[in-house]
Amino acid sequence: QLQLQESGPGLVKPSETLSLTCTVSGGSISSSSYYWGWIRQPPGKGLEWIGSIYYSGSTYYKPSLKSRVTISVDTSKNQFSLKLNSVTAADTAMYYCARQQYQLPHSPYYFDYWGRGTLVTVSS
């Protein structure tokens, strides 16, 4: 059974960099059939897609976050990571990693497996 597990600091200071890692188990991150994405959810609010990455390193980012976001992949560790710099209180959210269905020649599709999420609070 595929599992995704987010990890990283739960508290980040304003203006600093939020760094999270998603570890994939029960399946290979190097599969050609999936992208891997980050989605966040501020407390009591809805879902916001942040970005997605393929095992080759190909990425999609939400344009409004693109200047602050970097998503990378480490196939040797079956992990992918999120870095969000210059954070503010508005970046306080539950951060989820998820698997995204993909089939050439199309763009990636929906998210079918999600991690349990990790709450990141931005506060001094």
Place this chain on the structure above:
Amino acid sequence: DIVMTQSPDSLAVSLGERATINCKSSQSVLYSSDNKNYLTWYQQKPGQPPKLLIYWASTRESGVPDRFSGSGSGTDFTLTISSLQPEDVAVYYCQQYYSTLWTFGQGTKVEIK
């Protein structure tokens, strides 16, 4: 961006009754080359991550009870729970994957009346 708008924001339904949630996209999510609607539905229970319910607007994910059904095409979609059960209390989200700027609806909270 394709804006996804759900209605209502919340609804309360008696056990065993039908619950209907609507989702409207700001532009069509029907891809002409394959005649598929690039629209999915998720269920999120309190304290849990979203769970995939339906994709391609009407295809039920494996293991999802058949009381959940999706319909619609183009810009207007509906998630129907035919007979509400206690375990269906949750927030439901639609999401489009027609554009690579993936966007979600604001969510619809379903409660028991």
